[in-house]
Structures are given as structure tokens and as C-alpha cells.
Amino acid sequence: MFSLFFLKTTVILYFLTAGIYLFSFVNKDEKLDLIGSFVLQIGVVCHLISIGDYIASTFDKGLALNHFPFLTLVYFIVAIVYLMYRHKYKIKYVGFFYLLIPLFFLFLGISSESGFQNLSTDSIHFYSIFSFLALSLLTISFVSSIFYLTQNSRLKNKTFDFWFHRLPDLKTLDGMTYGSTLLGFMFLTLSILSGVMHYHSKGMNLFSGNGHEGLILLPWLAYVIYFQIRAYQGKLGRRLSIIAILSYLIQLTVVFAMFGFHRF
Template sequence: MFDWNIIRLNELMIVLYALSVFLYFIDFLHHNRKANKIAFWLLSIVWVLQSFFLFSQMAQTGRFPVLNIAEGLYFYAWVLVTLSLVINRLLRVDFIVFFTNVIGFIIMAIRTFAPSEAVSTEVSSRLISELLLIHITMAILSYGAFSLSFVFSILYLIQHNLLKKKKWGKRLHRIQDLAKLDYMTYVLNMIGVPILLLALILGMIWAYLKVPNLNWYDAKVIGSFSVLGIYSFYLYARVVKEWQWKRIAFLNVASFLVLLVNFFLFGSLSNFH
């Protein structure tokens, strides 16, 4: 009988891996060494768990476990994690580590949730259902972060307008200063983008496994990647192009309007959402 404890440990690895990718993304944007250090140790835990399962399988089967797709994917993910840890420790090339682990996370997710010969139909169905649940939960969490960032942008524009018109009333003092409103908008988008990216990765895996003859030009698919694209552009404009103040606030408001169109309009036009 398939051991559910093994499945839960694999799902734990996915969660730890997702947290690691998320923290590497923060370091990628903000050069946050604390986030980088925590991400490294989370990734190290993932590597220890992967190594334990890999060598346990070798001991059980008496061979190197690469003879089928599931085993090959697992070993591939282990290699990527191993290389990224070595690179992070010896060469300090952080951007390579981040992008490598995005690929590694995709491989691990496919390996964990895709049906295999060792898994019964019932267990496989439950895993795919859990994959969908995780996808939806992460997507909603990212939408929550984007919604709060929209509120901060609106407050920023209101505050900016009050200052421009020199209205020094109680309303002005009740709203935070412009720099803090702008910073909170950026922080929330910095949190939302990697969560949405991971949610879309898991969603694509679920759709590939569960939806026959999937149309990748589906309105919801295009809309979801449009939301990811415009918020990624926000981060690019904020960090690289150094857009500031009113200009970046309007971009964030426009990004949220794209999110609303995707959620309400494209969702109703989709064939499988």
C-alpha cells in the first residue's frame, strides 16, 4: 500500500521549496542578504530530504533510480538543488541560483503531483485535487497582496492631491506620508508576484494532467499571464527604470484594473475555470 507519509513529506518539500524561491526572489529584487540566507537554509533542508529519499530508493531497489520518468525527474531536481547550493556557497552568483530553482521547483512539482505507476488511481486523483487546491490558494493570496497594494496606491494619489492643493486638514495627517505609501505598494507587489508565479506553475501542471485537449489560448490562461506580466513590469519599472511617485502609482492602479478584468471577465469566458 502506498505510504501517505512519503507523499506528505514530498508535499512538505514543495512548500519549503516554494518558500525558498520566494525569498530568493526578494533577494533578487532587493539585495536582501537575510532573505538570501534563510532561502539557502530552506533549500538545504529540501536537499537533505531529497537525498534521504534518493538514497532510500537506491537501497530499496538495489540500483540507481533513473530508469523511468518519475525517477529521472526526481534525480534531475536533486541535481539542480545540489548545483544551486554549491553555486550559492562557492561562487555567490545569486541570480543564477534564483532562476535555477524556479526550474527545480517546476520539476519537483511535476514529480510530486503527476501520476506514476507506483501510485493508485485513487491516490493520484487526491494528489491532483490537492494540487488544484494549492494553486487556487496561492493565486488568491497573490490577488490579496495586489489588492492591498492598489489601496496603498489610491491613498498615495489622494495624499499627493491634497499636498498639491495645500489642503492641510485632518485628512492629510490621517494618511501616511508619500514615501511610506509608495514603499508599502512596492513591498506588497514584491510579495504577490512570486506567489502568483508559483501558483501559475502549479496551475499549468494541474491543467496538463487534468484537462484533456487543453487550449493554452484560453481567456483565463492569457489573462493570468497578463496579470503576472504587468505586475512584473511594475517591479521592473520600479527597480530598474527607477520610476517613482505618481507615475508608478498610476501604473499600479492600471495593473489592478487588468487583474479585475482577468478575474471577472476572463474567468467567465474560460472553458475550464
């Protein structure tokens, strides 16, 4: 199948990108980082073609989304956002770390049936799509927050070591974290609203059935706290970085609970 060929090509390019980015980080090689970004762009184009072909081939069948590997979209979205941030902030060497978690989702999406085929056509709603968009953007926030804590600690202790010379500066990390968290929170809110509307149309609520969908309120509340503190504090800082990290971990746990990777 055409889309399957491009999806396999995409996976190869994504794993190749991860290897190149890792070597560029270890060796602090700017040329390797540039090559990695070029390969990543080709991978994104191939991924887009596979998505477009899949939609075109199933459009007359009502888009059989229950067989579409949604988890591969996490890598797709994170890759696009990372490339945009890379261009805007001129960041180098750290691409491997931003793509590491999405690589895990990519592997699940192409190898595990529980990654997408357990989602019947009836259960795939806008809130599911918005949830994946939120997860992708908040992955950027998560990694940036870890980098912020790492870099802030080194500046505080005046430790100018291996990590210090490779990680982005605090101002860049602050901008990346805030932008990705804001957009991620927006999509998370939309996922909740669309979920509530869908269940309401069926005379149900988010806590109907197994109640896993209602768990999405937990990370939403965590990010509400994040933005309350951000409004008061005015910048990222250590406390906000920790809250962003914990909020993402809650979000990750909720996604696993909602889509059945683990039994809760």
C-alpha cells in the first residue's frame, strides 16, 4: 500500500534522525545537527504524504480512523514544532532529547495494536485528536523544563561543563516552555470541551463508563495552577519548571489510562 511504504520510509528516517542528532550532541557538531534537521524534514514530508494517502484511500469509506496509527502523529507534531523553534531560537545539538519521547510513541503506534485499533470508530472523537495535539506540544514543554532546571543549576553553581555548553540559554528555554505550554493547554481545554459536548449529546458525561476520560481534568487543573503561578511570577523559574514536569507526567499517565496501554 502506498501509504504503508511512505510510513515505513518515515520510520527509518526518524530513527536515522535520532542517531544523527545524538552524535551531534555528543560531539557538539554543528554540521551533523544541520544534517539531522534536513533528514527530519524529509521524514516529516514522507509522514505527511502517508497521512494524506491514507485519508484519500479511506475517504469514501468514512475514514476508517480506528485503523490509523494516531500515536505516530505525536512524533509528527513534535518534529514540526521543534523545527520551528530551532529556526526561531537558533537552537542546536538538543534535537535528540526533544524527539526521544515521541520516538517511544512512534514505536507504540506502529508495533502495538493497543496503540490505535482499540479505538473503535465510535470512540474516536475530536477530544481524542485534541488530546494528541496537547500531548505533543506539552512534550516540548516537558523537555524544555528539564533543560531549564539543568541549565539554571549549572549557572547557580557556576558549573560550565559538558551540558552547559550544549543546552540552550535560559531565555530561550523560557520562551519555548511558555509557548508550547500555552498552546498545549489550549488544545487540552478544547479536548475537554469537545468531550463534554459529545457525551452530553448521548446523555452521558466524561465519567460515564470506565470514567477514564474524566481523568483528563487532572492535568488540566495542574496546568491551571502553572499559569496562575506564571502570571504572578512573570518567568519560568525552578518552581514552574517542576510544576510543568509533574503536570506532563500526569498528562502522560492519563493518556495511558484513556487508551488502554495499562490497566488502571
